[in-house]
Amino acid sequence: MIRTITIGDISTDDLGIYVTEGDHGTPAPRIITESIPYRDGSYDFSRADGSLHYGDRSMSYSFAVKGMTPEETQDRISEVLTWLNSGGEIRDEYISGWLYDNARCTSVSVEYLSEDRRVAKIAATFTASPWLISEHGYDPTIEPPKSLTSTALFSSAEYSDDGKTAVMTYQISGGSMVRRSELAGVDITASSPVKTAGTAGGYFYAVIEQDTIVLTYKSDTVNIKTMAESVPSAFRLTVYPAKYGRARRL
Template identity: 30%
Template sequence: MSQYSFADTLVNSKDNQAQPIERITFGSFDSAEKGWWLMDRSAPTPSEKEITETIPYSQGILDFSTLGIDRFFDNRDITYQFKNIGNRYDERKVIENEIKRMLMPLGTQALFDSHEPGLHWLGKCKSVTVTDDANYQSLTATVIFSCYPFAIGNSAEGSDIWDDVFFPNWVFQDTSFTVNGTQSINLINIGSHTAEVKIVVTGTVSITGDFGSMTLTTGTYTDTQLTLAVGENKLTLNGSGTINFEFYKEVMI
């Protein structure tokens, strides 16, 4: 999702009244349910965490900002502009107080945007600015969230929940396996950088790949040397039992 102008012009008829279609949800705040029309959203790409060194008597600089295939970024600001219309002055003041009260006290958590089905942001509300137009009995709210630089999949890879499928960037794959002897598998990370993996094992299963090898017994593992590079990750399993790899794509949009 890059920076662009947008207006929610679609209308959902409910009790013969126009209802917003485009929405964000954050905590218990649902912009559409609260009568806020989404007019604009902006999500410019985040700035890089640059690490550079200058060597005397050499051309240019040395850039250490990339480790392996990963570039590292600061948080990104995601900005939304909403309108709320058709309320008296006293009602508008209540609505203004409510949006600030519902967004600002919350800590870091998931931010869902109807523009990106199947994905969410992770962040906290940075500011809420509201202006009142008495002539048109309307409020305009500008809401800024400070978010983790990548959008995160709502469901673990391999879940294949139909409503989340986005064919231009999707792969159907198995992430759970029954092991009886030796078998080769291929886990595909369609995200924008390496993915950490939660591994759940019953029995005893050894995993071998480019990372090296390890043997796991019955249990849940969240901190191992196995991370999935972007693209295909070919692994060999050996042993007896079951193993499930749980990971989420993180996408630069």
């Protein structure tokens, strides 16, 4: 199988080039130690905030570029150089379902492999965020940047006669993840089309592509109508760009 990688929306297949080598590297943890006078050894503060953090991932790829004439090969090389420097997300079919985020090309070299200059090798190195990002799975426990987080309260609600079922409509910008803490004794479902929805880590979440989401709250014991009328903030959603809710791994 011929290996294909994609940067942004353009793949090696689109460019008519071949991946000859590829290494996605392994991110190294950031180890922070301090020596204290009159103490033996040093102290490790790498997990001072409770988490271990990692440096950028280093990656490298080599490509074969061929043309019918030297001029065609040079045109292709120029096109590939522009593509390599476009940056963003890199997808490698050898790691299906995951992508490298915030990738940027740091160096490129071109070597002609034939005397007629119709065949060339392009070697490129990249740095990227340390985490592989899932293209499919989501984890609402991942905290996005606070500056990108907002909240939304339901704009309308319909209740059953006994008050134990509520259908609430929220106005949300498309391409977002919404989440909220699970309510004891209450089932929450997304009753309008969503990209994905579920529960994890004590949260209910849904990823939406449209500007509206409809949630149904249902309980055998809790009067949801009374709760919503007395404490409407209990039904507030946290909203942030869906990309920050993607599951990740090293």
